[in-house]
Amino acid sequence: MKKIAIIGGSYLQLPIVLKAKELGYEVHCFAWRDGAVCERYVDFFYPISIIEKEEILKQCQRIAIQGIITIASDVAVMTVNYVASRMGLISNPDEYSEITTNKYLMRKCFMINNxxxxxxTIVGKSTKCSIADFKFPLIVKPTDRSGSRGVEKVKDLSSLEAAIFRAKKESFSNMAIIEEYVPGKEISVEAISYNGCHYILQITDKITTGEPYFVELEHHQPSVLSLSIQERVKKIVLNALDAMHIKYGASHSELKITEGGDICVIEIGARMGGDFIGSTLVKLSTGxxxxxxxxxxxxxxxRKPKILEQSYSGVYFLCKETEYLKTIIENRHLYPEIVKAEITNEELCEVKCSMDRSGYFIYKSDKKFTI
Structure with a gap:
């Protein structure tokens, strides 16, 4: 039986664990035990932090895995590339791992490649920064986190220092990045690559809480953007994937489209999009x-991807701001479009990051499911 290693054991990795088991692989999972829901589904579980690259490499060499993967963690991407490069397995080049996981290095890469x-700009150990030529409002966020952790919109100088402190506190490296805020429609592009050839699978429309934290509340596929804008988006994403040396596996590119039609890349992950985007919505909408x-x-x-169908899919997230969804989730049997629904916390919180959400429902339909 062929052996595959999966880095990360949270609920975000569960879809890839279940798929690997379905395909008949012996699954080895590396993660802290706390919150590792995948432990009960894998063949072998190792309570090792996903940042312990050397120890994980040692175990993978002993096991003699044939492949290694992660789908929803930027931090785990670095370990995947590190282990794969030293075992002669398929992955993105290890020397470019930081570009795909560090937002500051990513920005530099984008700037160099137009x-x-x-x-x-970046903020290091102190909270001092040079923003003389910046226009407010600004976005402050950790350089190395996902899931909207530590992200905040800052309208003036008086609240900048507090936002930097919050972002750095969430950062693994105690670093924050400051960006000029780009207004407009949020989208993401889901793609898969092999040997440097990229295949765009879907474009996702996003709805967030808005300022100041921009936590994602809805995702919908396919995008309602005009075909002309979608083609421009695709061209920019393909260029960005090349610039970042993403050659293999999934990618999730986040962009904004201004009212004037300008397109701006916010960030790109060398992994699937979270929030069920990659693991669930793509298959529901494309087959x-x-x-x-x-x-x-x-x-x-x-195998070259084939789009087998054209349906609509999406996810709505439950929180204090969307408490009207609770009735829909509790009465999901009345909505044939809903394919999965769950309330994870009866207490509804106001959200500051994606971990604050209390449930969701996922739909598939012949049109966008609107409420």
Missing amino acids: IPSPNF YDFLQGVIDIAMGGF
């Missing part, structure tokens, strides 16, 4: 099994 993105695609690549195989 990829449209916001004006930016393409994205999970199997990334596993096939990691295990040394590849």
